[in-house]
Amino acid sequence: MPHDSSALDLADVVVMTGVNSSSNTLVQSPPAAEKHKADLVEAADAMSPDFVPVKLTRFEFISVFVGLCISHFLTALDQTIVSTAVPVIVKDFRSLDAIAWVGTGFFLTSTAFSPLYGKLADIFGRKPTVLFAIVVFEIGSLICGVADVSIKRSVLVFHEHQERADASPQSMELLIFGRAFAGVGGAGIYSLVLIIISDIVSFRDRGKYQGVIGAVFGLSSVLGPLLGGAFTDGISWRWCFYINLPLGAVSLFVVTVFLRLPGPEGSVSAKLKRIDYLGTLFVLAATICLLISLEFGGKDWAWSDARTIVLLVLAVVLFAVFLVVEAKFAVEPLLPPSMYENRSVYSILAITFLLGASFFGLVYYIPTYFQIVSGNTATQAGLQTIPLVGGVVVFSIVSGQLVSRFGYYTPFFFVGSAFLVVGSALMSTLNQFSSRGMQIGYLLLAGVGIGNMIQIRILGIQASVTPHNIGAATAASAFFMFLGGSVGVAIVGSIFNNVLQNEIGTDLSELVTRKPTGVGSLPTAVRDKVLDGFSKAFDTSYKAIIPMAGLIFILALFVRQARPGARKAEPVVALGE
CATH class of the missing domain: 1.20.1250.20 (MFS general substrate transporter like domains)
Incomplete structure (x- = not known):
């Protein structure tokens, strides 16, 4: 049965190892006593922070x-x-x-x-x-x-x-x-x-x-x-x-x-036999179908195009088959069902997905914004994103230091998502009239939000599973991060392109997306129209980040953390049972 705690204390280990609570004796044969005691000590040591x-x-x-x-x-x-x-x-x-x-x-x-x-x-x-x-x-x-x-x-x-x-x-x-x-x-x-x-x-x-x-x-x-x-x-x-x-x-x-x-x-040869080939095949096929549909849907293909629809349906079906294979047939599944006995794992993986969507969605059009409104080269536009970079870098390190010092990681999901909501909301208002101070401040706020969560999610999921499942849980976190990034870029890009085409037409829209630095050489009336259309597209698409960040805050309510320093222990089977 699922449980809420993300860690087990020593009393839980004692129960799992077969200690008789009434007589306080080990339920096992005497010859195995010493080894069992060593197993018990090892399990307790593994729980130590x-x-x-x-x-x-x-x-x-x-x-x-x-x-x-x-x-x-x-x-x-x-x-x-x-x-x-x-x-x-x-x-x-x-x-x-x-x-x-x-x-x-x-x-x-x-x-x-x-x-x-x-x-x-x-x-x-x-x-x-x-x-x-x-x-x-x-x-x-x-x-x-x-x-x-x-x-x-x-x-x-x-x-x-x-x-x-x-x-x-x-x-x-x-x-x-x-x-x-x-x-x-x-x-x-x-x-x-x-x-x-x-x-x-x-x-x-x-x-x-x-x-x-x-x-x-x-x-x-x-x-x-x-x-x-x-x-x-x-x-x-x-x-x-x-x-x-x-x-x-x-x-x-x-x-x-x-x-x-x-x-x-x-x-x-024995190790090769342990690989979950069937599960690997289905998850690869499902992911490829999903990512191709998201990459080309709304751009090269219409969302109503048969190719887009077929690939999306195939992705859903293949993911469903993958889950069945993992639960019923795989001897050593890629995503062990035991990893999901803790409900916090579901919440943290969902947070990871939304964080990937928010992060990659935010950085996708920021260089284009600086190239269009300021006429920057690609290199100069990259330099303009330093406030966002600085927020991510500094607060990723700061949050990690604070978790190591005090032991709590869940508060950073709340703090980070709050900053991200405010930062993405303010970034959506950037236009050709925004001052340099506004650009720096808004990007910095979003960077602080991302920096507070980008690595805390790893600490959280590793603390929510047994040591045996850390590898699978960490790989699952990477998968959800990148998958979220694909979805976020697809959402932001689709909204941006649709709004821009509606505002300035297809020809000018292609000019903006393919050669943003060329906007400055357009006649004044045309340039003003393009800048206004871009600002509206930028505003509408970046507002899609706000609910993603808000959902992270809500999901963080379901992440349960035990006392600082506690870790989930591996069950030790009692010898002689």
Whole structure:
């Protein structure tokens, strides 16, 4: 039966371990007494807020943590860095029809494969799994960087120290493949970084370090367009991918050398048999159908288009089949049913979904706003988002520190969602007449709201499940975060495009979305019309964030936290029963 507490105290462990409450004796045969006592002590130790599952030396810990931060930074960066490089990539590849897949390819696979990595980490071990993910991510990045010069039909011509590539449709296909391949690795890096931290850091101190990880995620997600613009303008768009190679190699080296984690016993063949292949197939298919429909619905396809409707229906059916497989047939399910015995898990995953929708929905059109109203370049527009970045970074770290100090994480859901409601409401009012002070203040408020929650959600869900389910719960959190991001961007983008087309017409709308810096060169009357239409579209679409943030506040009421420092213990079966 579901229960409300997110942790069990020592008395619960004693009951589960078979201690007779009336005689205060162990219900077991004498030869097993010593081992059972050791099991009891181990279970009690695991509940301690200062318990560290795997202890590293100080140098090993710092090296591993820095390496994990680098990997996490690159993974989040890859979600947004190509956004400002798209115009140049279109020019080089001459393939406008397929360009949407450059961004979608990474996001689609990174979301779809997220649930799988938690169970892979349990079966094969944390270290081999994260190393595999980093290698896959690096290979995918390399493929993207050399996509137009590495296939048979590409022709390289060197003339006066200039390199020219005769791009072909296969070049674009290879770039898209590289993005999707890198996304498979990115999904593992994102989840495994958080899982490994739970293995090498005590529950009491986990907030400090996961707060830093949250800051890294927020920083890289928002700085992606800025760095993408800088690379594209100053060097080449290929460096949006090449940057991953040396930094990823550093992470690969330190994890290989300094991360000491015990691996699960058993042969490779036995471990392969434990994988939930059927569940993996259905969740991948369902996620892909959903994300493709959300990516193209309302833009390339109408929401009433048969393709959009069929994909949405298929997604719902496949998700339903996946849940049945997990509950009835899977021996080791990707999402163990036991993980959901605590009602707080449902609430926190719903909060994570809404937070992803709010966060990615907010950052989606902010650079476009600064390009249109101020005539900024992509790089300059990225710099204008620093208040939002600063709020996320600073308060992700601050909230983690406070949780480690006082032990409570639920208040940050209330504080964060309140700030996010106010910040998103004020951001929706930004227009061509807004002062710089208003822009800074409104973005900062939204950033503070996101920063208070972006990593607290991980602490909350890890505290709400048994240690055995931490891997699966963390991977589920990553899945819901990215899935929410896809839904949020789809909602905000669909509302924005519809309102903008109604206000200024299809032709001008395409100009605004494809070349926002060109608005400043339009005749005064036309420019004023475009700015007014953009302001209305921006206002209407960003108001959709407000109810999402409000729902987070309501859902936080259902998150139950036990006393600070308490952790949920693994049941220890009484020997001799």
